[in-house]
Amino acid sequence: MFTIWIDRNLAERLGKADIGDLVATLDLGLSTESVRRVPHGVICRGIVLSNSLLGRIASSRGLIYMLDLFTMQGAFLTVTCGGRHYSLLPTGGAPTIMISGVQMHRRDDPWKDSLTKARAVVRPGDWVLDTCGGLHYTALGALQLGAGLVLTTEPDKCVRGLRQRNPWSRPHGRTGMVSFSFTAQELVGNLPKASIDSVIHDPPRFSLAGELYGIAFYDALRRIMKPGAKIFHYTGVPYEKRRGRGFVRGVGRRLMDAGFTVSWDEQTKGFMGRMPR
Ligand SMILES: C[S@@+](CC[C@H](N)C(=O)[O-])C[C@H]1O[C@@H](n2cnc3c(N)ncnc32)[C@H](O)[C@@H]1O
Missing domain, CATH: 3.40.50.150 (Vaccinia Virus protein VP39)
Known part of the structure:
Protein backbone atom coordinates (compact mmCIF):
# COMPACT_ATOMS: atom_id res chain seq x y z
CA MET A 1 0.00 0.00 0.00
CA PHE A 2 2.72 2.47 1.03
CA THR A 3 5.55 0.91 -0.98
CA ILE A 4 6.23 0.93 -4.69
CA TRP A 5 8.93 -0.69 -6.83
CA ILE A 6 10.14 0.83 -10.09
CA ASP A 7 12.61 -0.68 -12.54
CA ARG A 8 14.41 0.97 -15.43
CA ASN A 9 11.86 -0.08 -18.07
CA LEU A 10 8.98 1.34 -16.08
CA ALA A 11 10.86 4.56 -15.27
CA GLU A 12 11.62 5.03 -18.97
CA ARG A 13 8.00 4.37 -19.97
CA LEU A 14 6.61 6.74 -17.34
CA GLY A 15 9.17 9.38 -18.25
CA LYS A 16 8.20 9.28 -21.93
CA ALA A 17 4.42 8.95 -21.46
CA ASP A 18 2.02 11.61 -22.74
CA ILE A 19 0.26 13.80 -20.20
CA GLY A 20 -2.80 11.97 -18.86
CA ASP A 21 -3.79 8.67 -17.23
CA LEU A 22 -2.05 5.39 -17.84
CA VAL A 23 -1.90 1.91 -16.33
CA ALA A 24 1.31 0.71 -14.72
CA THR A 25 2.59 -1.92 -12.33
CA LEU A 26 4.19 -0.53 -9.18
CA ASP A 27 4.91 -3.93 -7.60
CA LEU A 28 7.00 -5.63 -10.29
CA GLY A 29 4.07 -7.13 -12.15
CA LEU A 30 1.95 -8.50 -9.31
CA SER A 31 -0.82 -5.97 -9.99
CA THR A 32 -1.63 -2.93 -12.11
CA GLU A 33 -3.10 0.44 -11.26
CA SER A 34 -3.81 3.86 -12.76
CA VAL A 35 -1.22 6.61 -12.55
CA ARG A 36 -1.30 10.11 -14.03
CA ARG A 37 1.46 11.71 -16.11
CA VAL A 38 1.78 15.44 -15.35
CA PRO A 39 4.43 17.83 -16.71
CA HIS A 40 6.71 17.62 -13.66
CA GLY A 41 6.41 13.87 -13.04
CA VAL A 42 3.95 11.06 -12.41
CA ILE A 43 1.28 10.98 -9.71
CA CYS A 44 0.75 7.58 -8.14
CA ARG A 45 -1.36 6.93 -5.06
CA GLY A 46 -1.54 10.69 -4.55
CA ILE A 47 2.25 11.18 -4.48
CA VAL A 48 4.33 12.85 -7.21
CA LEU A 49 7.34 10.94 -8.53
CA SER A 50 9.49 13.67 -10.00
CA ASN A 51 10.99 13.59 -13.48
CA SER A 52 14.45 13.69 -11.92
CA LEU A 53 13.75 10.56 -9.81
CA LEU A 54 12.38 8.75 -12.88
CA GLY A 55 15.47 9.85 -14.83
CA ARG A 56 17.77 8.52 -12.10
CA ILE A 57 16.02 5.13 -12.10
CA ALA A 58 15.95 5.01 -15.92
CA SER A 59 19.71 5.51 -16.03
CA SER A 60 20.45 2.89 -13.33
CA ARG A 61 21.99 -0.27 -14.72
CA GLY A 62 18.92 -2.46 -14.42
CA LEU A 63 18.36 -2.16 -10.68
CA ILE A 64 15.04 -1.99 -8.84
CA TYR A 65 14.19 1.13 -6.86
CA MET A 66 11.96 0.73 -3.79
CA LEU A 67 10.18 3.77 -2.43
CA ASP A 68 8.24 4.11 0.82
CA LEU A 69 5.47 6.58 -0.01
CA PHE A 70 4.82 7.28 3.65
CA THR A 71 8.34 8.47 4.50
CA MET A 72 9.41 9.15 0.88
CA GLN A 73 12.61 7.18 1.65
CA GLY A 74 13.80 5.27 -1.38
CA ALA A 75 16.78 3.11 -2.33
CA PHE A 76 18.04 0.81 -5.06
CA LEU A 77 17.79 -2.82 -3.95
CA THR A 78 21.46 -3.65 -3.94
CA VAL A 79 23.88 -4.38 -1.05
CA THR A 80 27.50 -5.35 -0.54
CA CYS A 81 28.23 -7.95 2.14
CA GLY A 82 31.45 -9.81 2.78
CA GLY A 83 32.96 -8.42 -0.40
CA ARG A 84 30.11 -9.72 -2.57
CA HIS A 85 27.55 -7.58 -4.42
CA TYR A 86 23.92 -8.59 -4.17
CA SER A 87 21.26 -6.98 -6.39
CA LEU A 88 17.61 -7.69 -6.90
CA LEU A 89 17.17 -7.69 -10.67
CA PRO A 90 13.96 -7.21 -12.66
CA THR A 91 12.98 -9.96 -15.11
CA GLY A 92 9.59 -8.75 -16.30
CA GLY A 93 7.99 -10.96 -13.60
CA ALA A 94 9.38 -12.19 -10.30
CA PRO A 95 12.85 -10.67 -9.83
CA THR A 96 15.99 -12.70 -9.29
CA ILE A 97 19.13 -11.99 -7.27
CA MET A 98 22.50 -11.46 -8.89
CA ILE A 99 25.37 -12.27 -6.49
CA SER A 100 28.69 -10.99 -7.77
CA GLY A 101 27.67 -11.66 -11.36
CA VAL A 102 25.97 -15.03 -10.76
CA GLN A 103 22.21 -15.16 -11.25
CA MET A 104 20.26 -17.18 -8.65
CA HIS A 105 17.47 -18.48 -10.88
CA ARG A 106 17.76 -20.39 -14.11
CA ARG A 107 15.30 -19.12 -16.67
C1 LIG B 1 19.60 -21.44 -6.04
S1 LIG B 1 19.31 -20.48 -4.61
C2 LIG B 1 17.75 -21.06 -4.08
C3 LIG B 1 16.60 -20.35 -4.73
C4 LIG B 1 15.29 -20.64 -4.03
N1 LIG B 1 14.87 -22.00 -4.20
C5 LIG B 1 14.19 -19.67 -4.44
O1 LIG B 1 13.06 -20.09 -4.57
O2 LIG B 1 14.47 -18.47 -4.61
C6 LIG B 1 20.38 -21.19 -3.41
C7 LIG B 1 20.32 -20.50 -2.05
O3 LIG B 1 20.99 -21.33 -1.11
C8 LIG B 1 21.56 -20.50 -0.14
N2 LIG B 1 22.57 -21.29 0.59
C9 LIG B 1 23.92 -21.27 0.50
N3 LIG B 1 24.49 -22.15 1.35
C10 LIG B 1 23.46 -22.76 1.99
C11 LIG B 1 23.37 -23.77 3.01
N4 LIG B 1 24.46 -24.35 3.48
N5 LIG B 1 22.16 -24.13 3.44
C12 LIG B 1 21.03 -23.56 2.94
N6 LIG B 1 21.04 -22.61 1.97
C13 LIG B 1 22.24 -22.21 1.51
C14 LIG B 1 22.13 -19.36 -0.95
O4 LIG B 1 22.38 -18.22 -0.13
C15 LIG B 1 21.03 -19.15 -1.98
O5 LIG B 1 20.13 -18.18 -1.55
Whole structure:
Protein backbone atom coordinates (compact mmCIF):
# COMPACT_ATOMS: atom_id res chain seq x y z
CA MET A 1 0.00 0.00 0.00
CA PHE A 2 2.72 2.47 1.03
CA THR A 3 5.55 0.91 -0.98
CA ILE A 4 6.23 0.93 -4.69
CA TRP A 5 8.93 -0.69 -6.83
CA ILE A 6 10.14 0.83 -10.09
CA ASP A 7 12.61 -0.68 -12.54
CA ARG A 8 14.41 0.97 -15.43
CA ASN A 9 11.86 -0.08 -18.07
CA LEU A 10 8.98 1.34 -16.08
CA ALA A 11 10.86 4.56 -15.27
CA GLU A 12 11.62 5.03 -18.97
CA ARG A 13 8.00 4.37 -19.97
CA LEU A 14 6.61 6.74 -17.34
CA GLY A 15 9.17 9.38 -18.25
CA LYS A 16 8.20 9.28 -21.93
CA ALA A 17 4.42 8.95 -21.46
CA ASP A 18 2.02 11.61 -22.74
CA ILE A 19 0.26 13.80 -20.20
CA GLY A 20 -2.80 11.97 -18.86
CA ASP A 21 -3.79 8.67 -17.23
CA LEU A 22 -2.05 5.39 -17.84
CA VAL A 23 -1.90 1.91 -16.33
CA ALA A 24 1.31 0.71 -14.72
CA THR A 25 2.59 -1.92 -12.33
CA LEU A 26 4.19 -0.53 -9.18
CA ASP A 27 4.91 -3.93 -7.60
CA LEU A 28 7.00 -5.63 -10.29
CA GLY A 29 4.07 -7.13 -12.15
CA LEU A 30 1.95 -8.50 -9.31
CA SER A 31 -0.82 -5.97 -9.99
CA THR A 32 -1.63 -2.93 -12.11
CA GLU A 33 -3.10 0.44 -11.26
CA SER A 34 -3.81 3.86 -12.76
CA VAL A 35 -1.22 6.61 -12.55
CA ARG A 36 -1.30 10.11 -14.03
CA ARG A 37 1.46 11.71 -16.11
CA VAL A 38 1.78 15.44 -15.35
CA PRO A 39 4.43 17.83 -16.71
CA HIS A 40 6.71 17.62 -13.66
CA GLY A 41 6.41 13.87 -13.04
CA VAL A 42 3.95 11.06 -12.41
CA ILE A 43 1.28 10.98 -9.71
CA CYS A 44 0.75 7.58 -8.14
CA ARG A 45 -1.36 6.93 -5.06
CA GLY A 46 -1.54 10.69 -4.55
CA ILE A 47 2.25 11.18 -4.48
CA VAL A 48 4.33 12.85 -7.21
CA LEU A 49 7.34 10.94 -8.53
CA SER A 50 9.49 13.67 -10.00
CA ASN A 51 10.99 13.59 -13.48
CA SER A 52 14.45 13.69 -11.92
CA LEU A 53 13.75 10.56 -9.81
CA LEU A 54 12.38 8.75 -12.88
CA GLY A 55 15.47 9.85 -14.83
CA ARG A 56 17.77 8.52 -12.10
CA ILE A 57 16.02 5.13 -12.10
CA ALA A 58 15.95 5.01 -15.92
CA SER A 59 19.71 5.51 -16.03
CA SER A 60 20.45 2.89 -13.33
CA ARG A 61 21.99 -0.27 -14.72
CA GLY A 62 18.92 -2.46 -14.42
CA LEU A 63 18.36 -2.16 -10.68
CA ILE A 64 15.04 -1.99 -8.84
CA TYR A 65 14.19 1.13 -6.86
CA MET A 66 11.96 0.73 -3.79
CA LEU A 67 10.18 3.77 -2.43
CA ASP A 68 8.24 4.11 0.82
CA LEU A 69 5.47 6.58 -0.01
CA PHE A 70 4.82 7.28 3.65
CA THR A 71 8.34 8.47 4.50
CA MET A 72 9.41 9.15 0.88
CA GLN A 73 12.61 7.18 1.65
CA GLY A 74 13.80 5.27 -1.38
CA ALA A 75 16.78 3.11 -2.33
CA PHE A 76 18.04 0.81 -5.06
CA LEU A 77 17.79 -2.82 -3.95
CA THR A 78 21.46 -3.65 -3.94
CA VAL A 79 23.88 -4.38 -1.05
CA THR A 80 27.50 -5.35 -0.54
CA CYS A 81 28.23 -7.95 2.14
CA GLY A 82 31.45 -9.81 2.78
CA GLY A 83 32.96 -8.42 -0.40
CA ARG A 84 30.11 -9.72 -2.57
CA HIS A 85 27.55 -7.58 -4.42
CA TYR A 86 23.92 -8.59 -4.17
CA SER A 87 21.26 -6.98 -6.39
CA LEU A 88 17.61 -7.69 -6.90
CA LEU A 89 17.17 -7.69 -10.67
CA PRO A 90 13.96 -7.21 -12.66
CA THR A 91 12.98 -9.96 -15.11
CA GLY A 92 9.59 -8.75 -16.30
CA GLY A 93 7.99 -10.96 -13.60
CA ALA A 94 9.38 -12.19 -10.30
CA PRO A 95 12.85 -10.67 -9.83
CA THR A 96 15.99 -12.70 -9.29
CA ILE A 97 19.13 -11.99 -7.27
CA MET A 98 22.50 -11.46 -8.89
CA ILE A 99 25.37 -12.27 -6.49
CA SER A 100 28.69 -10.99 -7.77
CA GLY A 101 27.67 -11.66 -11.36
CA VAL A 102 25.97 -15.03 -10.76
CA GLN A 103 22.21 -15.16 -11.25
CA MET A 104 20.26 -17.18 -8.65
CA HIS A 105 17.47 -18.48 -10.88
CA ARG A 106 17.76 -20.39 -14.11
CA ARG A 107 15.30 -19.12 -16.67
CA ASP A 108 13.65 -15.96 -17.93
CA ASP A 109 10.81 -16.61 -15.51
CA PRO A 110 12.11 -17.39 -11.98
CA TRP A 111 8.60 -17.86 -10.58
CA LYS A 112 7.57 -20.45 -13.17
CA ASP A 113 10.94 -22.15 -12.87
CA SER A 114 10.55 -22.45 -9.08
CA LEU A 115 6.97 -23.69 -9.34
CA THR A 116 8.15 -26.40 -11.75
CA LYS A 117 10.75 -27.53 -9.19
CA ALA A 118 8.12 -27.68 -6.43
CA ARG A 119 5.63 -29.45 -8.69
CA ALA A 120 8.15 -32.24 -9.30
CA VAL A 121 7.61 -33.57 -5.76
CA VAL A 122 5.00 -31.71 -3.71
CA ARG A 123 1.53 -33.18 -3.22
CA PRO A 124 -1.40 -31.63 -1.29
CA GLY A 125 -0.97 -32.02 2.46
CA ASP A 126 2.77 -32.80 2.27
CA TRP A 127 5.21 -31.70 4.92
CA VAL A 128 7.92 -30.17 2.76
CA LEU A 129 11.54 -29.29 3.40
CA ASP A 130 12.86 -26.54 1.11
CA THR A 131 16.59 -26.75 1.81
CA CYS A 132 17.79 -23.49 0.24
CA GLY A 133 15.24 -20.74 0.72
CA GLY A 134 16.66 -17.93 -1.46
CA LEU A 135 13.76 -15.65 -2.37
CA HIS A 136 11.20 -18.21 -1.08
CA TYR A 137 9.86 -18.91 -4.57
CA THR A 138 10.12 -22.72 -4.28
CA ALA A 139 8.70 -22.58 -0.74
CA LEU A 140 5.77 -20.40 -1.86
CA GLY A 141 5.32 -22.69 -4.88
CA ALA A 142 4.99 -25.65 -2.49
CA LEU A 143 2.32 -23.78 -0.51
CA GLN A 144 0.51 -22.91 -3.74
CA LEU A 145 0.45 -26.64 -4.56
CA GLY A 146 -1.29 -27.36 -1.26
CA ALA A 147 1.58 -28.37 1.04
CA GLY A 148 0.46 -28.70 4.65
CA LEU A 149 3.70 -27.31 6.06
CA VAL A 150 6.81 -25.90 4.42
CA LEU A 151 10.08 -25.62 6.33
CA THR A 152 12.60 -23.44 4.54
CA THR A 153 15.97 -21.98 5.46
CA GLU A 154 18.37 -19.35 4.17
CA PRO A 155 21.66 -18.69 6.00
CA ASP A 156 22.78 -15.66 3.97
CA LYS A 157 21.62 -12.47 5.68
CA CYS A 158 22.03 -10.37 2.53
CA VAL A 159 19.73 -12.70 0.60
CA ARG A 160 17.26 -12.53 3.48
CA GLY A 161 17.50 -8.73 3.49
CA LEU A 162 16.68 -8.42 -0.21
CA ARG A 163 13.97 -11.06 0.12
CA GLN A 164 12.28 -8.97 2.79
CA ARG A 165 12.09 -6.09 0.31
CA ASN A 166 10.84 -8.21 -2.59
CA PRO A 167 7.04 -8.13 -3.09
CA TRP A 168 7.15 -11.52 -4.85
CA SER A 169 8.62 -13.14 -1.71
CA ARG A 170 5.57 -12.31 0.39
CA PRO A 171 3.09 -15.06 1.25
CA HIS A 172 0.06 -13.09 -0.08
CA GLY A 173 -2.37 -14.88 2.23
CA ARG A 174 -0.78 -18.33 1.94
CA THR A 175 -0.08 -19.84 5.35
CA GLY A 176 1.99 -22.80 6.54
CA MET A 177 5.56 -21.67 5.89
CA VAL A 178 8.18 -21.59 8.65
CA SER A 179 11.36 -19.81 7.60
CA PHE A 180 14.74 -20.31 9.33
CA SER A 181 18.16 -18.70 8.99
CA PHE A 182 20.22 -21.88 9.58
CA THR A 183 22.25 -23.75 7.03
CA ALA A 184 20.38 -26.67 5.49
CA GLN A 185 22.76 -29.03 7.33
CA GLU A 186 21.86 -27.44 10.68
CA LEU A 187 18.13 -27.55 10.00
CA VAL A 188 18.20 -31.15 8.78
CA GLY A 189 20.28 -32.16 11.81
CA ASN A 190 17.56 -30.82 14.09
CA LEU A 191 14.48 -32.32 12.40
CA PRO A 192 12.88 -35.51 13.71
CA LYS A 193 13.47 -38.80 11.96
CA ALA A 194 10.98 -39.74 9.19
CA SER A 195 9.03 -36.47 9.40
CA ILE A 196 9.14 -35.08 5.84
CA ASP A 197 7.07 -36.11 2.78
CA SER A 198 8.96 -34.17 0.12
CA VAL A 199 12.23 -32.29 -0.22
CA ILE A 200 13.03 -29.52 -2.67
CA HIS A 201 16.81 -29.25 -2.89
CA ASP A 202 17.81 -26.22 -4.97
CA PRO A 203 21.39 -25.56 -3.85
CA PRO A 204 23.86 -22.92 -5.00
CA ARG A 205 26.39 -24.07 -7.57
CA PHE A 206 28.84 -26.76 -6.40
CA SER A 207 31.78 -24.33 -6.15
CA LEU A 208 29.85 -22.27 -3.55
CA ALA A 209 28.41 -25.07 -1.39
CA GLY A 210 29.96 -28.43 -2.33
CA GLU A 211 28.79 -30.03 0.94
CA LEU A 212 25.17 -29.76 -0.26
CA TYR A 213 26.10 -32.22 -3.04
CA GLY A 214 27.82 -34.74 -0.75
CA ILE A 215 26.78 -38.15 0.48
CA ALA A 216 26.89 -37.01 4.13
CA PHE A 217 24.15 -34.47 3.39
CA TYR A 218 22.11 -36.97 1.32
CA ASP A 219 22.34 -39.47 4.22
CA ALA A 220 21.13 -36.76 6.60
CA LEU A 221 18.17 -36.03 4.29
CA ARG A 222 17.29 -39.72 4.19
CA ARG A 223 17.06 -39.81 7.98
CA ILE A 224 14.35 -37.14 8.12
CA MET A 225 12.35 -38.40 5.11
CA LYS A 226 9.38 -40.75 5.51
CA PRO A 227 9.33 -44.13 3.70
CA GLY A 228 8.31 -43.42 0.08
CA ALA A 229 9.10 -39.68 0.43
CA LYS A 230 10.37 -37.82 -2.64
CA ILE A 231 13.21 -35.41 -3.34
CA PHE A 232 13.78 -33.07 -6.26
CA HIS A 233 17.48 -32.17 -6.51
CA TYR A 234 18.20 -29.40 -8.98
CA THR A 235 21.67 -29.56 -10.51
CA GLY A 236 21.41 -27.95 -13.94
CA VAL A 237 24.15 -29.15 -16.27
CA PRO A 238 27.22 -27.22 -15.05
CA TYR A 239 30.65 -27.85 -16.59
CA GLU A 240 28.92 -29.71 -19.50
CA LYS A 241 30.84 -27.90 -22.24
CA ARG A 242 34.26 -28.68 -20.79
CA ARG A 243 33.66 -31.96 -18.98
CA GLY A 244 30.45 -33.50 -20.30
CA ARG A 245 27.89 -34.71 -17.78
CA GLY A 246 30.34 -36.36 -15.35
CA PHE A 247 29.41 -33.96 -12.54
CA VAL A 248 25.69 -34.68 -12.91
CA ARG A 249 26.31 -38.44 -13.09
CA GLY A 250 28.32 -38.14 -9.84
CA VAL A 251 25.35 -36.51 -8.07
CA GLY A 252 23.05 -39.30 -9.30
CA ARG A 253 25.51 -41.96 -8.11
CA ARG A 254 25.81 -40.43 -4.64
CA LEU A 255 22.02 -40.18 -4.31
CA MET A 256 21.80 -43.89 -5.18
CA ASP A 257 24.59 -44.69 -2.72
CA ALA A 258 22.53 -42.90 -0.07
CA GLY A 259 19.67 -45.30 -0.85
CA PHE A 260 17.38 -43.27 -3.12
CA THR A 261 15.80 -44.63 -6.29
CA VAL A 262 16.83 -41.99 -8.80
CA SER A 263 15.81 -40.74 -12.25
CA TRP A 264 17.05 -37.74 -14.23
CA ASP A 265 14.49 -35.24 -15.50
CA GLU A 266 15.81 -33.49 -18.60
CA GLN A 267 13.08 -30.84 -18.56
CA THR A 268 13.81 -29.58 -15.04
CA LYS A 269 17.52 -30.50 -15.25
CA GLY A 270 17.43 -32.21 -11.90
CA PHE A 271 17.09 -35.59 -10.20
CA MET A 272 13.90 -37.10 -8.88
CA GLY A 273 14.65 -39.39 -5.97
CA ARG A 274 12.44 -41.61 -3.85
CA MET A 275 12.96 -43.29 -0.50
CA PRO A 276 12.24 -47.01 -0.35
CA ARG A 277 8.87 -47.84 1.27
C1 LIG B 1 19.60 -21.44 -6.04
S1 LIG B 1 19.31 -20.48 -4.61
C2 LIG B 1 17.75 -21.06 -4.08
C3 LIG B 1 16.60 -20.35 -4.73
C4 LIG B 1 15.29 -20.64 -4.03
N1 LIG B 1 14.87 -22.00 -4.20
C5 LIG B 1 14.19 -19.67 -4.44
O1 LIG B 1 13.06 -20.09 -4.57
O2 LIG B 1 14.47 -18.47 -4.61
C6 LIG B 1 20.38 -21.19 -3.41
C7 LIG B 1 20.32 -20.50 -2.05
O3 LIG B 1 20.99 -21.33 -1.11
C8 LIG B 1 21.56 -20.50 -0.14
N2 LIG B 1 22.57 -21.29 0.59
C9 LIG B 1 23.92 -21.27 0.50
N3 LIG B 1 24.49 -22.15 1.35
C10 LIG B 1 23.46 -22.76 1.99
C11 LIG B 1 23.37 -23.77 3.01
N4 LIG B 1 24.46 -24.35 3.48
N5 LIG B 1 22.16 -24.13 3.44
C12 LIG B 1 21.03 -23.56 2.94
N6 LIG B 1 21.04 -22.61 1.97
C13 LIG B 1 22.24 -22.21 1.51
C14 LIG B 1 22.13 -19.36 -0.95
O4 LIG B 1 22.38 -18.22 -0.13
C15 LIG B 1 21.03 -19.15 -1.98
O5 LIG B 1 20.13 -18.18 -1.55
